[in-house]
Amino acid sequence: MKFSFKNDYSEGCHPNILQSLLQSNLEQQAGYGEDKYSLQAKELIKEKIKKADSDVYLVSGGTQANLIVISSVLKPYQCVISASVGHILNNETGAIEATGHKVLSIEKEDGKLTPSDIIPVLENHKNVPHQVMPKLVYISNSTELGTIYQAKELEELSDFCKKNNLYLFMDGARLGHGLTSEISDLSLEKVAELTDIFYLGGTKNGALIGEAIVINNSFLQEDFAFNIKQKGALLAKGRLLGIQFMELMKDDLYFDLAKHANQQAMKIKRAMQNKGVEFLSDTYTNQIFPILNNKVIAVLSEHFEFFVWKKVDEESSAIRLITSWNTGDDAVDRFIEIFEKEL
Amino acid sequence: MKFSFKNDYSEGCHPNILQSLLQSNLEQQAGYGEDKYSLQAKELIKEKIKKADSDVYLVSGGTQANLIVISSVLKPYQCVISASVGHILNNETGAIEATGHKVLSIEKEDGKLTPSDIIPVLENHKNVPHQVMPKLVYISNSTELGTIYQAKELEELSDFCKKNNLYLFMDGARLGHGLTSEISDLSLEKVAELTDIFYLGGTKNGALIGEAIVINNSFLQEDFAFNIKQKGALLAKGRLLGIQFMELMKDDLYFDLAKHANQQAMKIKRAMQNKGVEFLSDTYTNQIFPILNNKVIAVLSEHFEFFVWKKVDEESSAIRLITSWNTGDDAVDRFIEIFEKEL
Amino acid sequence: MKFSFKNDYSEGCHPNILQSLLQSNLEQQAGYGEDKYSLQAKELIKEKIKKADSDVYLVSGGTQANLIVISSVLKPYQCVISASVGHILNNETGAIEATGHKVLSIEKEDGKLTPSDIIPVLENHKNVPHQVMPKLVYISNSTELGTIYQAKELEELSDFCKKNNLYLFMDGARLGHGLTSEISDLSLEKVAELTDIFYLGGTKNGALIGEAIVINNSFLQEDFAFNIKQKGALLAKGRLLGIQFMELMKDDLYFDLAKHANQQAMKIKRAMQNKGVEFLSDTYTNQIFPILNNKVIAVLSEHFEFFVWKKVDEESSAIRLITSWNTGDDAVDRFIEIFEKEL
Amino acid sequence: MKFSFKNDYSEGCHPNILQSLLQSNLEQQAGYGEDKYSLQAKELIKEKIKKADSDVYLVSGGTQANLIVISSVLKPYQCVISASVGHILNNETGAIEATGHKVLSIEKEDGKLTPSDIIPVLENHKNVPHQVMPKLVYISNSTELGTIYQAKELEELSDFCKKNNLYLFMDGARLGHGLTSEISDLSLEKVAELTDIFYLGGTKNGALIGEAIVINNSFLQEDFAFNIKQKGALLAKGRLLGIQFMELMKDDLYFDLAKHANQQAMKIKRAMQNKGVEFLSDTYTNQIFPILNNKVIAVLSEHFEFFVWKKVDEESSAIRLITSWNTGDDAVDRFIEIFEKEL
Structure with missing residues (x-):
C-alpha cells in the first residue's frame, strides 16, 4: 500500500493512549465525563494555560466542537465571521447554519483574519434590524492552509474584538501544529489569555478521537454542559476522551x-x-x-x-x-x- | 470502592476490541468511515439481518443517533410519538426539539407502545394545518424500564404504522439485552424486517463507544451521510467505530x-x-x-x-x-x- | 347564512380602524414600523400600562407573537412550561419546537397554572445536564377555556417565577376579554407589572390583524427588533398594524x-x-x-x-x-x- | 413634507382594496384563508397563470414568503444559491439560516443568475458528505437592482435547473414591475411554467400587505399549509389577504x-x-x-x-x-x- x-x-493513536486504555479498562468509572481521567485531563489543561477559572469540556471532533460552541454563544440573530477557507464554511455540511446562524465569509489568500479585514464587514452590517449582527470571529490556528497566527497578530485581533464587542473563537483542530511551528512566538497560555473560547485538537494530533474546548470568558461558561448533551456530544463513557487528553497533556506529549x-x-x-x-x-x-x-x-x-x-x-x-x-x-x-x- | x-x-470495553485497536493502530486507513474495519462491520451487520440492501452508519452515542435519525426523517411540521418514559423525552436535554420537532408523549406503565395507544393520538391530531403531523413512532427495545417487545407485538405495531403511513424507529441502545432476554421470541432479522430504522447499541453492551444505525426503508436511505456529517457525528478516525462493531459482530459476541x-x-x-x-x-x-x-x-x-x-x-x-x-x-x-x- | x-x-374590524385606514391611505409614511401611527400606538400602550420604559412591538398574529417571544428569550437548552390546553401546545403546528424549544405540559382542568402546579415540574428537571432547563412560564389570559387569572393569582405566580428564576409570559390573544370579565380584579397596569412579557391581542378583539408585544423586563428588550425581522414579522407597511392599535387604544375602545x-x-x-x-x-x-x-x-x-x-x-x-x-x-x-x- | x-x-393601498374591505367588513367569513375572498383570489391567480393544478397560498410579506418556501422545500443538508445582492442574503437578518439552511452567494453585477454562474458552484460542492448540497436556485424578478429576466434567460435557467435536479424559485416581491417593464418579453404564464415556485408581491405593488405564493411543482405542494401555520404566517382573518389579491387580480389592476x-x-x-x-x-x-x-x-x-x-x-x-x-x-x-x- x-x-x-x-x-x-490516517493512523490510530499514540501508543501511550492505548496503553492507558488497557490499564484502566476494567475499572468502574462514573459516566458522562465525571470519571477520574476526564477530571485529571481538565486539570492538566488548566495548569498548562495557567487559568484555574477556565472551563474545559471534552468532545469527539472538530465539527462537533464548532457547532456546539457557536450555537451556544450566539443569540438567534447573531452571526459568525470567518475567513473564506474556514472549515466551518467549506467542510462541515452547513453544520453552523443548521443551528440557525449565518457565517459571513472574508476572502483571504492566507486564511488569516486581521482587524482591517473585519472592519468593512462590520460597516456593511449596520442596517438594523434588517441584517444579521456579527458577533463572533472564528479563526483557525494553524489555519486550513497551514499558516499561523503570531502573538502580535492575535493580540491585535483580540483587542479589536474586545473593542467591538465581538467574541474571539479559535478552532484549534491543529493548535499543536500552530504553536510548535518553528516560526511561532505564540504560547498556549497566550491563546487562553487572548481568546474567549478555543479548543485543543486531539484527533489530528495523536488521539483516536477528541477535542478539548476551553472557555475562558466566564460569561460564556454558564450552563455550557447542557449544550454538549443536547447536541449528542456527551459520551456515556467519557473516560475514552479523558484518557486521550490525560495522556496527551502529560509531560508535553x-x-x-x-x-x-x-x-x-x-x-x-x-x-x-x-x-x-x-x-x-x-x-x-x-x-x-x-x-x-x-x-x-x-x-x-x-x-x-x-x-x-x-x-x-x-x-x-x-x-x-x-x-x-x-x-x-x-x-x-x-x-x-x-x-x-x-x- | x-x-x-x-x-x-461503567467499565471500558470488551478485551477483543482493545486487542483489535492495538493490532491495527499504526496502519494507515481512509478517514470518515471509509476504513476497512467500518466497511467490514457494516457487512457483518447486513449479513446478520439478512438484508443486503439496508444501509448502515456508525455513530458515537444514543442521543446522537436519535437526533440524527429523527431530524433526517421528518419534514419540519412532522413529529414523533414516544412512550412517556422514552429516552428522547426525558434524558436528552431536548435534543429532538432542538432539531425542530415535537415529541408527543403517551403515558404507559411498561414503557411499550401498542396500536391502541397510538390511535387516540392520531385522532387528536386531525385539525390540519393547526397541529403537528404525527409521522414517526419511537420505541426502545429493551425499553428504559427493562421491558421488551415480543415478535407479535412488534408485528402488530409495524403493521399499524404501515397502514397509517407512520415510520417505525427502534432505539436499540439495549437491543442486545432485549433480544437475548430469556423470554424474547424476537430476532435481529425480524427487527430489521419490521422497522424502518433501528440501531444496535454498542456503548451499553461492551463497546467504548458506538451505535450502528440500520436504515431498512430505502426511501429514508437517500443522502443520509450528509446528516451524519452536519450533526458533527462523522469521526475522522471512523476506524474507532468500525473496530468496535467488527469485533462485536464477529461470531456472536x-x-x-x-x-x-x-x-x-x-x-x-x-x-x-x-x-x-x-x-x-x-x-x-x-x-x-x-x-x-x-x-x-x-x-x-x-x-x-x-x-x-x-x-x-x-x-x-x-x-x-x-x-x-x-x-x-x-x-x-x-x-x-x-x-x-x-x- | x-x-x-x-x-x-369572523368579521372584519371595528369601523374606526377602517375609517383611519381610509383617511391616512395616501400619506407617505416610513416603513417597517417607523410610521407615525405605530409610534403613536406604542406610546398609547405605554401610557395605559404606566411603564415608560417598556418596549412595544406590533406583529401580525398570536402564533407569530408566541414563537418570536419564546425563541428570543430562551437559550437553546431552555424550555417552556404551559398548561396542557395552552395554544402553543395544541394549535400552532409545533411552532415553538420548530424554533428549537421543548414545551412541557401540565394537565389542568381550568387551563390555569399555579406555583404548586409548577413545583413538581422543576423538581423533575434537576438531572443536569441530561434534561432541558425550565425557564419560561407561558400562561394565557383569558385562557383557551375562557377562564381568567385574578390579581392575587397572578401575583403569586409572578412572585414564584421571580424566586425561581423563571420568566413569566402572558399570551394575551384575549387579554381584553380577560381583563373586562365581570369578575376580574386584574388591571392592564398590573399585568405589565407582574409579567416579563405579555401581548395585547388585536385580531380577536376588533382588529383586522395585530398583536402588541410588550416587554417589561429590560434584560429581554435588547435587540428584540432583530427577532421580529428574522421571523418574517416586520411588515414593510407597519402603518397597517400601527393604525389598528392606535384606534383600539384611543379612549378605551x-x-x-x-x-x-x-x-x-x-x-x-x-x-x-x-x-x-x-x-x-x-x-x-x-x-x-x-x-x-x-x-x-x-x-x-x-x-x-x-x-x-x-x-x-x-x-x-x-x-x-x-x-x-x-x-x-x-x-x-x-x-x-x-x-x-x-x- | x-x-x-x-x-x-410608503403609501397605503389602492383605493379599490379599501373599498372592498369596507363593503365586506361586517360579513362573517371562515377563518385561516377559507374565506370566500381568499378562495376567489386564488382562483383568479390560477386563471391568470393558466395552471389549474398549481397551489396558491397568501402570506404577509416577502421575508416570510422566502423563509417558508425555502425551509419547506429543502432537506436539512440542502442549501440555496443566490446572487450576492439577493434579498435573502442581505436584508432578512439571516432568516433563511435561522431555518437551518446555508445560502451560497454568487457575485453578479446585475443581480441575475445564469447557468454559467451556477456551474462552478455545483462543481465546488462535490465533496460528499462534507459540504452542503445545492438544491434551490433563488432569483428575483425584477431583481434588487431593478434588472429583469427575459423569457429566453429564464428558459435557459429553468432547463439548467431541471437537468441538474435543482428547484427554481422566483422571489416576485416586484414581479409586476419585472413583467410590465417596457423591455420585458416574459409573461406571468411563462413564469409559472418555468419555475417550481414563485410569488406575486402585493406589498410593493399597491396592497397593504400580502404576497401570493404559487407552487407549480406538484411534489412541493404536499402539506404546504402546515409550514404556513408553523411559521406564524396563517392569519386568522385571512380575508385581509384574500381581499387584497382579489382586487389586484381583477381585470389587470x-x-x-x-x-x-x-x-x-x-x-x-x-x-x-x-x-x-x-x-x-x-x-x-x-x-x-x-x-x-x-x-x-x-x-x-x-x-x-x-x-x-x-x-x-x-x-x-x-x-x-x-x-x-x-x-x-x-x-x-x-x-x-x-x-x-x-x-
Whole structure:
C-alpha cells in the first residue's frame, strides 16, 4: 500500500493512549465525563494555560466542537465571521447554519483574519434590524492552509474584538501544529489569555478521537454542559476522551507530537526549496503546498497518496502534503528521494 | 470502592476490541468511515439481518443517533410519538426539539407502545394545518424500564404504522439485552424486517463507544451521510467505530455479552423472588426494579452503588439494579448474600 | 347564512380602524414600523400600562407573537412550561419546537397554572445536564377555556417565577376579554407589572390583524427588533398594524369591545342557567361551554354555527359558544329564543 | 413634507382594496384563508397563470414568503444559491439560516443568475458528505437592482435547473414591475411554467400587505399549509389577504399599477439621459440608479427623500430612486424640473 500524505488522521493513536486504555479498562468509572481521567485531563489543561477559572469540556471532533460552541454563544440573530477557507464554511455540511446562524465569509489568500479585514464587514452590517449582527470571529490556528497566527497578530485581533464587542473563537483542530511551528512566538497560555473560547485538537494530533474546548470568558461558561448533551456530544463513557487528553497533556506529549509532524513537513519543504520549488503559500506547520510539474506529480502519485490541490497553469499544479505525529523518516526520505530523482 | 449497579457503561470495553485497536493502530486507513474495519462491520451487520440492501452508519452515542435519525426523517411540521418514559423525552436535554420537532408523549406503565395507544393520538391530531403531523413512532427495545417487545407485538405495531403511513424507529441502545432476554421470541432479522430504522447499541453492551444505525426503508436511505456529517457525528478516525462493531459482530459476541448481563440480573431477581420480594415491573433483561424495605436499601448502599428509583410507601422503595457484560459472579453473589442476610 | 358563534374573528374590524385606514391611505409614511401611527400606538400602550420604559412591538398574529417571544428569550437548552390546553401546545403546528424549544405540559382542568402546579415540574428537571432547563412560564389570559387569572393569582405566580428564576409570559390573544370579565380584579397596569412579557391581542378583539408585544423586563428588550425581522414579522407597511392599535387604544375602545363580547356571552349563559343548564367550566368571558342534550344541539345547529366541544355522555355534549366585539343583540336574542323553545 | 422616492411601500393601498374591505367588513367569513375572498383570489391567480393544478397560498410579506418556501422545500443538508445582492442574503437578518439552511452567494453585477454562474458552484460542492448540497436556485424578478429576466434567460435557467435536479424559485416581491417593464418579453404564464415556485408581491405593488405564493411543482405542494401555520404566517382573518389579491387580480389592476410605477421611473430616466446622465445599471423598471454630481444630489435632497446608493468618485455618487403605483405626475415633474435646473 502507498504511504499517504493525505491527512493527519490516517493512523490510530499514540501508543501511550492505548496503553492507558488497557490499564484502566476494567475499572468502574462514573459516566458522562465525571470519571477520574476526564477530571485529571481538565486539570492538566488548566495548569498548562495557567487559568484555574477556565472551563474545559471534552468532545469527539472538530465539527462537533464548532457547532456546539457557536450555537451556544450566539443569540438567534447573531452571526459568525470567518475567513473564506474556514472549515466551518467549506467542510462541515452547513453544520453552523443548521443551528440557525449565518457565517459571513472574508476572502483571504492566507486564511488569516486581521482587524482591517473585519472592519468593512462590520460597516456593511449596520442596517438594523434588517441584517444579521456579527458577533463572533472564528479563526483557525494553524489555519486550513497551514499558516499561523503570531502573538502580535492575535493580540491585535483580540483587542479589536474586545473593542467591538465581538467574541474571539479559535478552532484549534491543529493548535499543536500552530504553536510548535518553528516560526511561532505564540504560547498556549497566550491563546487562553487572548481568546474567549478555543479548543485543543486531539484527533489530528495523536488521539483516536477528541477535542478539548476551553472557555475562558466566564460569561460564556454558564450552563455550557447542557449544550454538549443536547447536541449528542456527551459520551456515556467519557473516560475514552479523558484518557486521550490525560495522556496527551502529560509531560508535553501533545506538543512533541505536533512538533514532529511539523519537522517532517519542513524536511520535505527544505529539500524542495533546495531544488527551486515554489509553494502556494509559505507555511511552517505540517501542511505544505508545493507547486510541481504535472509529470513529477504523476510519478509521485505512483508511490504516495496526496491531494492535488489546485491547478496553477497548464503544466503545473500545487499539491498538498500533510505529515502527522506518526510520519516516519523512512516515508519522508523516500518521498524526497523520488522527488529529487524525478525533478 | 463499592461495586456499582448504577448502569451498564461503567467499565471500558470488551478485551477483543482493545486487542483489535492495538493490532491495527499504526496502519494507515481512509478517514470518515471509509476504513476497512467500518466497511467490514457494516457487512457483518447486513449479513446478520439478512438484508443486503439496508444501509448502515456508525455513530458515537444514543442521543446522537436519535437526533440524527429523527431530524433526517421528518419534514419540519412532522413529529414523533414516544412512550412517556422514552429516552428522547426525558434524558436528552431536548435534543429532538432542538432539531425542530415535537415529541408527543403517551403515558404507559411498561414503557411499550401498542396500536391502541397510538390511535387516540392520531385522532387528536386531525385539525390540519393547526397541529403537528404525527409521522414517526419511537420505541426502545429493551425499553428504559427493562421491558421488551415480543415478535407479535412488534408485528402488530409495524403493521399499524404501515397502514397509517407512520415510520417505525427502534432505539436499540439495549437491543442486545432485549433480544437475548430469556423470554424474547424476537430476532435481529425480524427487527430489521419490521422497522424502518433501528440501531444496535454498542456503548451499553461492551463497546467504548458506538451505535450502528440500520436504515431498512430505502426511501429514508437517500443522502443520509450528509446528516451524519452536519450533526458533527462523522469521526475522522471512523476506524474507532468500525473496530468496535467488527469485533462485536464477529461470531456472536454482541449477543453473548448481552445475554451475560441479563443472566446476572436474573440471578439477583430469582434470589429476591425466593424471599418474596416484589418488583415494580416484571423484567427479564439487565434492569430490575425490586421493592425493598428502606432499611435493607440502606445496608445495601453501604456496599454497592445503585439508584433508588421511586418511593413506594413510607417504609419501602423500588431500587434499580443494572448489570453489564462485565458484571462478575463475585459481585452478584456478594450482593445476594448481603441482601439475604439483611432481609 | 347561519350566524356563527364559532370564534371571535369572523368579521372584519371595528369601523374606526377602517375609517383611519381610509383617511391616512395616501400619506407617505416610513416603513417597517417607523410610521407615525405605530409610534403613536406604542406610546398609547405605554401610557395605559404606566411603564415608560417598556418596549412595544406590533406583529401580525398570536402564533407569530408566541414563537418570536419564546425563541428570543430562551437559550437553546431552555424550555417552556404551559398548561396542557395552552395554544402553543395544541394549535400552532409545533411552532415553538420548530424554533428549537421543548414545551412541557401540565394537565389542568381550568387551563390555569399555579406555583404548586409548577413545583413538581422543576423538581423533575434537576438531572443536569441530561434534561432541558425550565425557564419560561407561558400562561394565557383569558385562557383557551375562557377562564381568567385574578390579581392575587397572578401575583403569586409572578412572585414564584421571580424566586425561581423563571420568566413569566402572558399570551394575551384575549387579554381584553380577560381583563373586562365581570369578575376580574386584574388591571392592564398590573399585568405589565407582574409579567416579563405579555401581548395585547388585536385580531380577536376588533382588529383586522395585530398583536402588541410588550416587554417589561429590560434584560429581554435588547435587540428584540432583530427577532421580529428574522421571523418574517416586520411588515414593510407597519402603518397597517400601527393604525389598528392606535384606534383600539384611543379612549378605551379595546376594552369596550371586549366587554361587549363578554356581556353577550353572559346573556346567553344566564338564560341557560335559568333553565338549569350546566357548564363544562364556569367562565365569565366571551367563551362559554354549556352542556346540552344532543337533540337541542341538533336544532340549534340548524340555525347557528358553533363547535361541539366534547361528548359528556350518551345523550349530551358540551358546545363552545364564542361571542365577539360585533355579536349583536339580535343574534344573541334569537339564540336564546330558539334554545328556550327547544329545551 | 418632502416627497419620498425611497421605496414603493410608503403609501397605503389602492383605493379599490379599501373599498372592498369596507363593503365586506361586517360579513362573517371562515377563518385561516377559507374565506370566500381568499378562495376567489386564488382562483383568479390560477386563471391568470393558466395552471389549474398549481397551489396558491397568501402570506404577509416577502421575508416570510422566502423563509417558508425555502425551509419547506429543502432537506436539512440542502442549501440555496443566490446572487450576492439577493434579498435573502442581505436584508432578512439571516432568516433563511435561522431555518437551518446555508445560502451560497454568487457575485453578479446585475443581480441575475445564469447557468454559467451556477456551474462552478455545483462543481465546488462535490465533496460528499462534507459540504452542503445545492438544491434551490433563488432569483428575483425584477431583481434588487431593478434588472429583469427575459423569457429566453429564464428558459435557459429553468432547463439548467431541471437537468441538474435543482428547484427554481422566483422571489416576485416586484414581479409586476419585472413583467410590465417596457423591455420585458416574459409573461406571468411563462413564469409559472418555468419555475417550481414563485410569488406575486402585493406589498410593493399597491396592497397593504400580502404576497401570493404559487407552487407549480406538484411534489412541493404536499402539506404546504402546515409550514404556513408553523411559521406564524396563517392569519386568522385571512380575508385581509384574500381581499387584497382579489382586487389586484381583477381585470389587470396588478399589472396596471406596476406599469404606472415603471413609467414614472422611465420618465425621470429619459429626462436625465437627455442631459447626459449615466446610470449605475441600465434598468427598465421602477428602480433607477443615476450617477449625479454630489452638489446636485444635495439640492435634490432638499426637496425629495431618496437613498444615496454608492459613492462613484470624489465628486459623484449613484442615487436610487424608486417610484410606486401611487407616484403622481406632479412629483415626477417637479423632480425633473429641479434636476434640470440644477444640472
